Amino acid sequence: MSAPERIPPRSVSTAELLTRGELTVRGQIREASNAVLYCAVSHEGAEATCVYKPVRGERPLWDFPDGTLAQREVAAYEVSEATGWGLVPLTVLRDGPFGEGMCQLWIEGEAGSDLLALVDTEEPAPGWKAIGLAEVGEGETALLVHADDERLRRLAVLDAVINNADRKGGHLLPTSGGRLYGIDHGVTFNTENKLRTLLWGWAGEPLTAEAVDVLKGLQEALGASGALTERLTGLITAAELDATRARVDDLLTSGKHPEPSGEWPAIPWPPV
Numbered sequence: 001m002s003a004p005e006r007i008p009p010r011s012v013s014t015a016e017l018l019t020r021g022e023l024t025v026r027g028q029i030r031e032a033s034n035a036v037l038y039c040a041v042s043h044e045g046a047e048a049t050c051v052y053k054p055v056r057g058e059r060p061l062w063d064f065p066d067g068t069l070a071q072r073e074v075a076a077y078e079v080s081e082a083t084g085w086g087l088v089p090l091t092v093l094r095d096g097p098f099g100e101g102m103c104q105l106w107i108e109g110e111a112g113s114d115l116l117a118l119v120d121t122e123e124p125a126p127g128w129k130a131i132g133l134a135e136v137g138e139g140e141t142a143l144l145v146h147a148d149d150e151r152l153r154r155l156a157v158l159d160a161v162i163n164n165a166d167r168k169g170g171h172l173l174p175t176s177g178g179r180l181y182g183i184d185h186g187v188t189f190n191t192e193n194k195l196r197t198l199l200w201g202w203a204g205e206p207l208t209a210e211a212v213d214v215l216k217g218l219q220e221a222l223g224a225s226g227a228l229t230e231r232l233t234g235l236i237t238a239a240e241l242d243a244t245r246a247r248v249d250d251l252l253t254s255g256k257h258p259e260p261s262g263e264w265p266a267i268p269w270p271p272v
Contacts, residue, residue, distance in 0.1 A: 012043055012044050012045070012046040014048065014090055014105065015090060015092065016043065017041060017042075017043045017046045017047075017048055018041060018048070018050060018090055018092050018094075018103055018104075018105060019092045019094055019103075020043050021041035021042050021043035021046070021048075022041065022042050022043065023039045023040075023041050023050075023052055023096045023097055023103070024039060024040045024041075024042070025037050025038070025039050025052070025097055026038050026039055026040055026049075029051070033059055034053060034057055034058050034059050034069065034186070035053060035054055035056075035057020035058070035098075036051055036052075036053055036057075037051070037052045037053070037054070037057075037098075038051060038106070039051070039052045039096075039103075041103070048105060048106070049105075049106040050103050050104060050105055050106050051102075051103070051104045051106055051183075052096050052097075052098075052101055052102070052103050053069070053070055053073070053101050053102045053103075053104075053186075054070075054096060054097075054098035054099050054100070054101035055067050055069075055070050055099060055100050055101050056098055056099050056101075057098065057101075058070070058186070061187070063190065063192075063194070064186075064187060064190065068236075069102075069186030069187070070093060070100070070101050070102035070186070071093060071102075071234075071235040071236065072185060072186050072187070072188045072189050072235070072236065073091055073102040073104065073184075073185045073186055074091050074092060074093045074102060074235055075162070075185075075188070075189060075232050075235040075236050076088055076091070076158075076162050076164075076185035076188050076189075077089070077090065077091035077104075077185075078228065078231045078232060078235070079158065079161060079162055079218070079228065079232075079244075080158055080182075082217070082218055082221050082227075082228045082231075083154075083157075083158060083214045083217070083218065084214065084217075085154045085158065085214070086179075087151075087154060087155055087158055087180065087181060087182050088158075088181060088182055088183070088185065089104050089105045089106075089107050089181050089183065090104065090105040091103070091104040091105075092104075093235075104183070107173050107175065107181050107183070108175070109173040109174060109175065110174050110175055110176045113174040114147065115146060115147045115149065115152065115169070115172055115174065116144070116145070116146050116147075116169045116172075116198065117144075117145050117146075118134060118136060118142040118143070118144055118145075119142060119143050119145055120142055120143075121143060122143065123143075124143065124145045125145075127147065127148050128145040128146070128147060128148055128201075129145060129146055129147075129148050129201020129202065130143060130144075130145055130201060131143075131144040131145060131146055131198055131199075131200050131201060131267065132144055132200070132266075132267060144198070145201070146198060146199060146201050148201065149180075150208075151174075151179075151180035152172075152180070152199055152201075153199075153202055153208065153211075154210075154211070155167075155172075155180065155182050155199060156197070156199040156201075156202055156257060157207070157211045157214070157215070157251075157257070158182070159182075159195065159197050159199065160195060160247065160251060160257070160258050161215075161218065161244065161247055161248055161251070162185065162188040162189055162244070163188055163189055163190055163193065163194055163195055163243070163244075163247060164185065164187070164188050164195060164196070164197060165187040165188065165190065165194040165195065165196045165268075166184065166186075166187045166196060166268050167182070167196065167197035167198055167199060167268065168184075168198065168268050168270070169198055170184075171183050171184045189236045189240045189243070189244060190240070190243075191239050191240055191242075191243040193261050193263065193264065194264055195258060195260075195261075195264070195266075196264060196265060196266060196267065196268045197266075197267070197268070198267060198268070200259075200260065200266060200267075202257040203257055203258065203259040203260065204256055204257065204259050205256060205257050206255055206256055206257075207251065207255055207256060207257060212252065212255070215248055215251055215252050216252065218248050219245075219248050219249065219252065222241075222244065222245045222248060229241065232244070
């Protein structure tokens with residue numbers, strides 16, 4: 001879906017527009033497992049498009065408490081902002097036509113961006129990282145690969161911090177301006193290790209110096225009186241906040257990208 005967008009007037013920030021603006025439902029994204037509504041939002045002459053996911057439209061999950069997915073989406077945005085990488089579109093928690101829910105700025109992805117591929121080779125070509133073998137037909141397999149792209153690598157670090165249980169290819173939104181966003185972060189921040197992603201290409205490899213610096217910043221921001229702790233309190237539980245701190249500590253201690261645990265399916269299904 002797409003619609004003409006207007007840049008908000010200088011007097012109205014995008015955050016204010018998304019938080020306080022009037023939501024008008026324009027359609028529904030039916031491919032999603034939970035209720036995802038495509039909306040227009042307007043406030044004091046400013047307009048934009050956004051996604052609204054009401055809590056009442058969330059499908060119950062056995063491993064996540066009911067009615068918490070919207071808060072987890074906002075928490076993922078807050079962590080993304082704390083990294084300075086800006087990998088998650090602006091996301092707020094607000095009331096809407098169907099009650100409280102998550103509201104996220106709509107990002108128009110660029111078609112044809114090559115971030116994932118299936119190749120008929122045993123090893124990835126230069127510029128690509130192997131994910132694993134995928135069935136492509138009866139008795140036939142192909143190698144699933146992702147681009148060796150620093151934007152994806154940053155997203156892999158973010159996913160490790162927030163314990164993303166569902167990083168699919170369809171959740172990657174490259175833009176015409178060269179930015180990359182990740183969306184759909186409802187199943188995150190579990191206290192148990194549930195990392196499930198297509199971005200395993202760097203598994204076991206040393207973290208970049210940039211990532212280490214970012215993680216140190218997160219470690220400080222997640223302190224008892226840290227700014228990120230304040231923003232996450234009320235969005236996730238105290239136990240989930242402690243688990244987030246522990247994941248940051250573990251990444252800094254190991255100095256490496258995490259590897260599949262073997263206790264949980266490593267790749268989401270379907271992968272796209």
